[in-house]
Amino acid sequence: MSWEISLALIPLGMLVVMIMARNSQRNRVMSAHNQLLDSLRPGMRINVGGIIGRIKTIKEDATGMKTILLQTGDDKNPGYILVDARAVVGVMDDEMAAVQPTEVETPSVSPDAEFDAEQFAKSSNKSRKKS
Numbered sequence: 001m002s003w004e005i006s007l008a009l010i011p012l013g014m015l016v017v018m019i020m021a022r023n024s025q026r027n028r029v030m031s032a033h034n035q036l037l038d039s040l041r042p043g044m045r046i047n048v049g050g051i052i053g054r055i056k057t058i059k060e061d062a063t064g065m066k067t068i069l070l071q072t073g074d075d076k077n078p079g080y081i082l083v084d085a086r087a088v089v090g091v092m093d094d095e096m097a098a099v100q101p102t103e104v105e106t107p108s109v110s111p112d113a114e115f116d117a118e119q120f121a122k123s124s125n126k127s128r129k130k131s
Contacts, residue, residue: 036088036090036091037066037085037086037088039091040055040058040068040085040088040091041055041058042055042056042057042058043055044091044092045091045092046068046070046088046089046090046091046092047088047089047090047091047092048068048070048081048083048087048088048089049087049089050089051070051072051081051083052072052092053070053071053072053073053081054070054071055068055069055070055071056069056070056071056080057069058085065084065085066084066085066086067082067083067084067085068082068083068084068085068088069081069082070082070083
């Protein structure tokens with residue numbers, strides 16, 4: 001009878017060990033992310049869900065929630081986004097900051113021009129044939 005009990009306890013023990021390991025890993029990841037959030041300062045370049053920009057201001061409300069005013073684009077033509085600090089993925093280093101995005105030529109279209117689906121289909125088929 002005692003060997004039956006010990007066989008039943010083995011899966012239970014394995015389950016407890018797996019839960020403890022998972023929680024330990026989650027705590028390490030959360031601790032590293034909290035350290036990252038505490039190290040944020042205005043002027044740093046950060047990645048927020050794929051959007052890269054420079055921190056202008058960091059504000060914390062009464063509940064402790066931090067919001068970041070993020071400047072995207074260059075200094076000549078800036079854009080600003082207000083983001084939750086918890087969305088920060090990482091801090092960009094100087095090497096990555098030195099890489100400038102390439103200019104993409106966009107066709108000029110007047111806002112009141114009508115969309116011609118047939119013309120669009122023809123032009124997209126031509127571009128597919130070239131590649």
